Amino acid sequence: MHNSSGDYTTKSGYAQARLKLSKKANKMQANERSSARNDDPTLWHQVWDLNIKHKLKHFLWKCLHNILPTNEEVHRRTCKGDKWCKCCGEEVETLEHLFFNCKAREEAWKTFPIKWDGIQESSWNFWKWWEALQSARCRVNGISHIEATTNFLWQLWKARNVCNFNKESTKGNLISSRALEEWLEYKQMWDLEKRESKKDDPEVPTMTITEELQDQHVILMFTDATMDKKRSRGGLGIATKDHNGKLVKTWAIPTGMMKDAAILEAEAIRSAMLKALEEGWTSLLIHSDCKCLVDRFNHRCIGLSLLDVLVDDIVHLSRSF
Ligand SMILES: [Zn+2]
Known part of the structure; x- marks a missing residue:
């Protein structure tokens, strides 16, 4: 193994081996994505039906199409820039790396109260992972947990951007609490609106949220x-x-x-x-x-x-x- 100047070093050998593995995984991911995308249109309906901000739906849509501008994706499209992760410096920054495998995000996952233990084996491919996440839909509060997790992914992405562009790190517990705050805020605003709209329904008892809030x-x-x-x-x-x-x-x-x-x-x-x-x-x-x-x-x-x-x-x- 040689580095760019032609000298053999242990480090360059390790980097080459890692790059090879990473290329293989990326190729598998690309194949899996294209096949999965074709045969599951219901997944799109599930994304658009989520009770989350529109910008988050758009963000998810980009993730599922693998067009979020990760360093690897930008490099693949433009042949420019460094494809390695700037937050940990240890691996190529793919979608899966930045969400699931980056050491800089470990603390955020630990402190996020919603745990998705059964689906880690799918975390090598974002699409597969998202698909596995949908199994929660049939359980109590499952859809809410998916919605909260989408807010969490968004905050992971924002923390990644702060690290990439401002060279600042964001504490893991801050990432998870921001995600929960954002999710609860939206959920409650939506609940309030739903109750407000029921005011016009004669079947609903007359005690409404606005009357309660006159104090x-x-x-x-x-x-x-x-x-x-x-x-x-x-x-x-x-x-x-x-x-x-x-x-x-x-x-x-x-x-x-x-x-x-x-x-x-x-x-x-x-x-x-x-x-x-x-x-x-x-x-x-x-x-x-x-x-x-x-x-x-x-x-x-x-x-x-x-x-x-x-x-x-x-x-x-x-x-x-
Ligand atoms: Zn990383």
């Missing part, structure tokens, strides 16, 4: 809980808005133990109430889409289970508002 001091709180059974970990997302619908604050809280959905949601609500007390808010309106928990509040029973204790705690805390 200018009220803070609207939205919670969302996710869990990862394999890793026995979960995450809580809390977002707050003022009476104008303006985002006030968001929190992303990782949780340790595996719990059922109602317990995780109850914990999210209790954490949200504690945060509200810390902030000195006196009027709070919490929205939860966890039906089993809402039922629990409506038909309370005395019990000693963790959920009973949490429900009691929440009722107790609610007296502070």
Whole structure:
């Protein structure tokens, strides 16, 4: 093996071997992409149906067509520039490298509360990985998790751009919390709009979000809980808005133990109430889409289970508002 000046070095040998492997993988990726693209039109419908910002749909579309301007893609098209990853300097920057394999993004994946453990073997090809991700559609909150993950991929791309063009690194936990904030903000804005549009429907009860919000001091709180059974970990997302619908604050809280959905949601609500007390808010309106928990509040029973204790705690805390 020789480097560009013709001298043999261990380093140049390693780089050549790595380049060869990488070329082989890229060729496989290109073949897989072109065949997969032809036989799955439903994937496009799934992308356009996601409840995410339009710019994110466009971003996904570019990823799935492999036309996002990664260093490798720019080099392939123009024969100019350096195709290596500027964030870690260790591999050619393909789409798959920058999202899944770059060392500089490890921390972001670790701190992102939604885990996709079963699909790592597909991470050598973005299309395959995205396809595998769609299996989550049939489970509770699965589509929401796909939407949150799209926000996360977008933030990974933004962090990559900051690294590429400004030579600045972005902390992993910042990438994941920005993704969650952006996702929750959009999700809640959409929920608010949906409720607003129902105002015109005579079948809907007259109590609407705008009437609730006539109290200018009220803070609207939205919670969302996710869990990862394999890793026995979960995450809580809390977002707050003022009476104008303006985002006030968001929190992303990782949780340790595996719990059922109602317990995780109850914990999210209790954490949200504690945060509200810390902030000195006196009027709070919490929205939860966890039906089993809402039922629990409506038909309370005395019990000693963790959920009973949490429900009691929440009722107790609610007296502070
Ligand atoms: Zn890298």
